[in-house]
Amino acid sequence: MAAMLKISLPDGSVREVAAGTTPAQIAADIGPGLAKAAIAARVDGELRDIMRPLDADASLALVTAKDEADALDLARHDYAHLLAEAVQRLFPGTQITFGPSTDDGFYYDFAPKDRPFTDDDLPAIEAEMRKLIAANKPLRREAWSREALIARWAAEGETFKAEWAAELPEGEELTVYWSGDEWFDMCRGPHLASTGRLDPTAFKLTRVSGAYWRGDQKNAMLSRIYGTGWLNKKQLDAHLLRLEEAGKRDHRKLGAEMDLFHLQAEAHGSVFWHPKGYRIWRELEAYMRRAIDGAGYREVKTPQVMDARQWEQSGHWGKYRENMFVIPDEVPNIDDEGPIVSADADWMALKPMNCPAHILIFRQGIKSYRDLPLRLYENGCCHRNEPHGALHGLMRVRQFTQDDAHIFCREDQIVDEVQAFCRLADRIYKDFGFTYSIKLALRPEKRFGTEEMWDQAEAELRDAVVRAGLATDEFGWEELPGEGAFYAPKLEWHLTDAIGRTWQVGTIQSDRVLPERLDASYIGEDGERHRPVMLHRAIFGSYERFIGILIEHFAGKLPVWLAPVQxxxxxxxxxxxxxxxxxxxxxxxxxxxxxxxxxxxxxxxxxxxxxxxxxxxxxxxxxxxxxxxxxxxxxxxxxxxxxxxxxxxxxxxxxxxxxxxxx
Structure with a gap:
């Protein structure tokens, strides 16, 4: 006789069921309506297949389409698998690699046998996906040993899958998902119960592009097929309408029509500003200067090129070297082979950020506790060696100018300074008609500093937002584990534009690491040396990207005060x-x-x-x-x-x- 399990439901009731009972069976016991609506389950908080048997006492929450975030992720994951199966049915010999869900859809990377895929292939692939949905094939989870799965992939000529499986820990049990009995893919899941649970009218394949295997340009070039997937046709149509509107607002298109700027290969990743575009820049710069002057900042200007030893001491050489432009250029750059090397006295680097230079200004002369807080501001031009494929108009460039500032303060001043910054950012974003949400990015896996330092810094930022009344659902308050910088946690401002897209723009970081590494100090009231805390902050983020966001937010119809020709x-x-x-x-x-x-x-x-x-x-x-x-x-x-x-x-x-x- 099977062991009996106690399953706790959200309403507080507890059901006793036999081990091996599935959430789908529990839904059916509750009622036929729920049985039809339930598409997955959260078991002790973990999202699982509705057909996966229960094997221990647990809390159970059944997931329906009303749980939109979970439902969309499940559907998009399924669409990705259907895409892969459809491609292999239509183009035998094609190898599959990876196919994740994304914020608004899914993609899958393929190694075609004969030729790269093109947009002309998409209608036939869509039609094949709809046939698979109509077939209502069950999606079945199955556990395999690592060794057996590697052998199966190798035997079927799936070299990419075999390579990936071989890098997983030895002895690890892996899972695959079958689509019917004919096709499967390695996947952690979860998935819907069958292909028929997808709406055949709620997805669209959008484009094909090239992509390197595992994102490394030294590896094979693959064909990536993108799609967008939703729960119903109404959602898809609304998304396509948003995409159409976004296309009309594309800052690259409007920038050309309005004669604001251009980009060209001779300075790839940098912007040629035309007189009208630079007028917008100048107006924003003047606006920001009025804001910082009123908030007690002092404007500075620092060098573009600094000795590599400075970057080694700050930690950027070890943590950020692959994104830096180094002089002379025989030091390996991001696209070159060779390890990251330690700094040498003869090497210089274009600054990727302004913070070490501002510490050098702070260190000039003796600072007293009475001098703090000291707020140093710079319209600082920075260079970062972004990968070629990541560059995108004004939104992602290699040369950019930040509205950058660093506040050197005492421990007892941190929360007040962060609150003041919150008020300043709020006023500025409202001037441009944006609403926003605030996120707290917490310590990453690779970081400098002690756990105590990180505990304190995260608590201070959290406390400041709570005191400012911004840590609420109204402001989309959320904490993001692992997404802080290597030297500090940060608050992030995510703006919402006129068509509902979000853009991460402003930040403030509470940093005790760089003042320690670069030996910044002040004389306290006790006559002893103390370390200041350094608050890194920006509101526009970069002028280039903020102008791009403004162009798209206003569809080029800028406020009269900002228009280059009024x-x-x-x-x-x-x-x-x-x-x-x-x-x-x-x-x-x-x-x-x-x-x-x-x-x-x-x-x-x-x-x-x-x-x-x-x-x-x-x-x-x-x-x-x-x-x-x-x-x-x-x-x-x-x-x-x-x-x-x-x-x-x-x-x-x-x-x-x-x-x-x-x-």
Whole structure:
């Protein structure tokens, strides 16, 4: 007779069932509605297959589609397996590698037998996936020994899978999932009970790209097929609509249309800013300077190139070397072979971050406890040797400028300083119309410092957010284990843009490691030397990326105060040219960034062109406006126009173009 297990349910009830009973059977005992709705189970908090037998007393929570995060992850994992099975059915000889779920879908990497896959292959693969869903094949978990699985993969010519399995610990039991009795993949799971639990109308394969085996460019090039997967067609359609809207907002496309910047191979990973784009930069820089001046920061400027011994002492040489540009370049770079080597007196490095240089400024002269907190700010240009494939417009570059600052403070000042930063960040993000969530990134596996130091630093950041009233569901408060920097935990600000995407931007880190490693100290009230705590902080993150985010958030229609050209005076007839020049002079005298368009073109053509350039206001003038001293003002995105006296129109634009008040 099978042993009896005690299974605790969320309502507090306890059921006694025989060992080997599945969560699906318990759902059926509770009721037919739940049996139909249940798609997985949480057993003692662990997400498991609905058909996996129970073997010990446990707490059980049945998962349905209403548990959307779990349900989506399960569905996307299943879609990835279906993709792999469909590809091998259509293209025999193709080897499979890995296929994870992602934030909005899934992908799978393949080693094709004859040729790389292309986007033209996707419709046939989608159709085959739908056949597999219609077949309602059971998805069955099975345990294998490591040795047996390696032998099976090798026998079937799956060299990539065999290589991966061979690197797992000896004696470890591995699991595979069968799709029916014909196809399986190595996987920890969990999965749905059968392919038929997926909605055949709720997924779409989106694109094909190249990908190196295990992300290493020294390895074989694979074909990666991406897809997006959801619980129903309504969710898929909404996602595709968001993608369409995101495409319209792509900062690279709008940057070209608005003549803001360009990128080219001669400086791969760096940005060529055009006059209009750099005007946005200058306005943001001026805005941030007003903010930091009002918050008691002192602006500094530090060198681009520093001796490698400095980076060795700070710890960046050992922890971050592969991302640094080194001079001379015979030191192995990120794409070169060879180990990371220790620093040498003849080697220099472009700074990947500003913090060690700010400590060197702090160390000049004797600092007293009365001098703290000392807030040093820099619009600091940094260089990081990002992999070629990771670069993306303004969002991921190799040369960037941070709105970087470091606050040197006493232990008793930390929580107050972090709270003050929270208030400053809140005001700035609201000026740009963003909402945000706050996360606490905790100690990573590889780190400097003692456990006591990390305990204290994490507690201080947590305490500051709690005191500021931000550690709530309203602000999306969450703690992220293992995601801190190697020298400090950090608070992260994740902005939500106009179409619901999130961007991690601002941070503040509580660091005791670098002041210790670089010997920063101050004289305390007791006359003894003490270590300051160093708070690393940024709000924009980098100017490049923040401008890219702003362009996409506003779809290029920037606030008037930030627009590179705030108004254009466009003529209908050449008889109004002199009046247009007079209007331009008055606009410029009032501080409005304005231009004229006196070309011999139809006014509708001019309207379309300046709308494409996202000019906030078009002041149309003809013979009548010249005689009456008026303008016909047309707003970006609006069909209607208003006739106003020129001086009244200028006064209105002056008010709209005034930057946010940071007082």
């Amino acid at each position: 108004a254009v005076v466009a003529t209908i007839v050449s008889d109004a040219d002199d009046y247009a020049r007079e209007a331009l002079a008055k606009l410029k005298a009032a501080g409005i960034r304005a231009e004229t368009d006196l070309r011999n073109e139809k006014i509708n053509y001019k309207v379309r062109e300046h709308s494409l350039a996202k000019v906030p206001a078009l002041l149309v003038v003809g013979k009548r406006e010249a005689e009456e001293g008026t303008v016909a003002i047309r707003r970006l995105g609006e069909q209607a126009q208003a006739i106003l006296p020129l001086d009244e129109a200028i006064a209105m634009l002056v008010k709209e173009s005034t930057p946010p008040d940071l007082g």
